[in-house]
Amino acid sequence: MITAKDAKELYDQSGAEVEQFLKNEVEKRITDAAKGGKHSVFVDLGYVKQFQYLHHTITPLQQAAADKLKELGYRVVIKLDGESYVPRGLADDDGNGPKIQNYGIQISW
Numbered sequence: 001m002i003t004a005k006d007a008k009e010l011y012d013q014s015g016a017e018v019e020q021f022l023k024n025e026v027e028k029r030i031t032d033a034a035k036g037g038k039h040s041v042f043v044d045l046g047y048v049k050q051f052q053y054l055h056h057t058i059t060p061l062q063q064a065a066a067d068k069l070k071e072l073g074y075r076v077v078i079k080l081d082g083e084s085y086v087p088r089g090l091a092d093d094d095g096n097g098p099k100i101q102n103y104g105i106q107i108s109w
Contacts (some may be wrong), residue, residue: 015068018061018064018068022065026105026107029041029043030107030109039108039109040107041106041107042104042105043107044081044102044103045105047100047102047103048080048101049099049100050098050100054079062078062105069107074108074109075109076105078104079103080101080102080103081101081104085099
């Protein structure tokens, strides 16, 4: 029986999850943007809570996808997007509550 460490190494070497993410979440957006005359596209990845560091939120899959895009010749930045806001369902009657901010991958060619 292989160890968990060996299984993780095999998984990391396969790159299957990264390829699936790029194919399902990124490739069509890049193609559509390029056909539309654009030189970049932003792929939303989620949100961070206010005062939380972005680098603590980025998952290994997201970082691996960004690294793969760089290998393919794209300029890639994982960054915050827009202003912070209070989600509607978490706001009190005065609109106050915990703030969040969206983040994603900015891909340029």
